[in-house]
């Protein structure tokens with residue numbers, strides 16, 4: 096029996112925040128897998144701030160989603176049909192499955208996961224792209240040393256919360272910047288951050304002065320904008336600024352706001368470096384193993400915020416930009 100495939104196609108390039116009208120939501124018969132192809136029943140989709148960038152025209156680290164194409168999304172699912180020797184019905188896989196019920200196509204880029212080792216959404220958070228981002232951006236670019244002060248923005252979010260816990264494992268003083276009392280309390284009480292700055296309730300400059308009396312050695316930036324500028328003004332000699340993301344800028348209708356305080360890099364012989372997780376694809380296995388070990392010993396905790404319903408996709412994605420998500424935002428299909 097042919098299954099119905101609900102799916103979101105990108106209908107137009109959004110201006111500012113996405114709206115439902117930027118997509119076509121349709122129900123069509125699921126395709127039949129051809130030679131060398133598999134069909135996957137999608138179970139959970141990863142909702143990522145980067146999805147907003149993938150909708151824009153122009154050169155980036157990955158081609159934009161084409162108009163009329165299924166919206167790109169990472170996800171986990173179960174193989175339900177296979178014409179490929181490497182996959183069998185019942186296998187669970189992770190990869191770019193798209194905002195739809197069924198992925199049908201060549202399995203390149205999909206890899207098998209074991210649902211008996213961890214709950215499926217975790218393969219999209221600490222054990223997935225999110226965890227890989229935190230691990231490699233912090234350790235490779237940030238290069239934190241024991242005793243140093245590491246500041247993280249978007250700290251209660253998916254990437255930021257893992258990065259902060261890894262920085263604690265490395266013996267650093269870790270200060271998180273997040274919006275709201277609940278998130279800040281979670282960082283100190285649950286995750287062991289040394290200090291927090293609630294950027295929605297206090298001046299970030301004043302918070303940095305209080306929480307980073309010895310200055311900032313590593314800044315892991317997830318948000319850009321004014322917060323990046325504030326942290327630049329507190330850098331130490333030879334500090335490292337990791338440009339992981341700039342969520343405060345993704346919905347801008349005008350040009351991205353760059354840092355005014357960049358000469359702090361010159362004065363402090365500091366560096367600012369961009370990061371793209373895909374550059375580390377070959378090393379994911381090693382990192383996932385190490386993170387899984389930390390989780391098993393209680394040194395790293397992962398929180399997933401699972402929202403039910405494929406049909407809620409556009410509205411659920413917006414939670415990332417309003418800060419309504421608390422933990423890795425995952426859509427249950």
Ligand SMILES: NC(=O)c1ccc[n+]([C@@H]2O[C@H](COP(=O)([O-])OP(=O)(O)OC[C@H]3O[C@@H](n4cnc5c(N)ncnc54)[C@H](OP(=O)(O)O)[C@@H]3O)[C@@H](O)[C@H]2O)c1
Nearest residue numbers: 144228252253254273274317340341342343370371372418
């Ligand atoms: N470079 C890479 O390879 C790579 C890979 C994955 C992710 N990333 C980046 O990592 C960052 C975090 O992604 P994530 O998946 O972990 O998302 P997330 O942090 O779980 O969710 C986004 C959070 O950003 C905060 N936020 C939203 N608008 C903001 C604003 N205007 N100013 C300050 N904070 C704002 C909100 O937290 P509050 O409630 O605290 O405001 C929100 O909960 C993003 O910038 C993303 O693009 C980069």
